[in-house]
Amino acid sequence: xxxxxxxxxxxxxxxxxxxxxxxxxxxxxxxxxxxxxxxxxxxxxxxxxxxxxxxxxxxxxxxxxxxxxxxxxxxxxxxxxxxxxxxxxxxxxxxxxxxxxxxxxxxxxxxxxxxxxxxxxxxxxxxxxxxxxxxxxxxxxxxx
Numbered sequence: 855x856x857x858x859x860x861x862x863x864x865x866x867x868x869x870x871x872x873x874x875x876x877x878x879x880x881x882x883x884x885x886x887x888x889x890x891x892x893x894x895x896x897x898x899x900x901x902x903x904x905x906x907x908x909x910x911x912x913x914x915x916x917x918x919x920x921x922x923x924x925x926x927x928x929x930x931x932x933x934x935x936x937x938x939x940x941x942x943x944x945x946x947x948x949x950x951x952x953x954x955x956x957x958x959x960x961x962x963x964x965x966x967x968x969x970x971x972x973x974x975x976x977x978x979x980x981x982x983x984x985x986x987x988x989x990x991x992x993x994x995x996x997x998x
Contacts, residue, residue, distance in 0.1 A: 860893040864901035871901070879904055879918060900924075912941055 861868045874880035880900055883891040903924065907917045916937055923929050965976030972978060 855893045855898075857891050857893065860897055860901070863898055864905065866901060866905065874901070874904065877914065877918075879914065879921065910941065911945070912937075916941070 855863070857868050857871055861871055864871075871880065875882055880897060883893045883897060886892045900921070903921070904917055907920065912920070919937060920934065923931055923934055962977055962980055965980045
């Protein structure tokens with residue numbers, strides 16, 4: 855199949871396929887007699903694998919490592935477990951960070967019970983307040 859057909863079947867952009875070829879995630883296809891790339895079913899399967907990994911937010915470098923195991927089915931797969939454990943730890947850390955962000959937004963939202971004028975908006979006042987760790991330049995220091 856041609857690159858456009860592969861892109862459509864895999865639900866990716868043509869440029870994505872070319873990029874994956876450039877970085878070695880996708881093997882170069884054979885060329886037909888007229889010079890066009892001729893993709894096979896294995897390319898579609900590999901793209902499906904890559905898309906599944908990307909949907910799990912696995913980095914391209916880690917996908918490359920996983921593909922080595924796909925390409926060598928007799929290899930020991932302990933590293934695959936480690937890779938997924940690491941990815942799981944990253945996701946959990948992001949979830950913790952998102953929970954912290956959610957809490958901060960809830961606290962911020964609590965600064966305004968009812969809509970009023972912007973001058974009285976507790977949310978805006980809170981956002982304007984300097985945060986801990988912000989450098990404070992006092993008037994006395996600037997005049998020196």
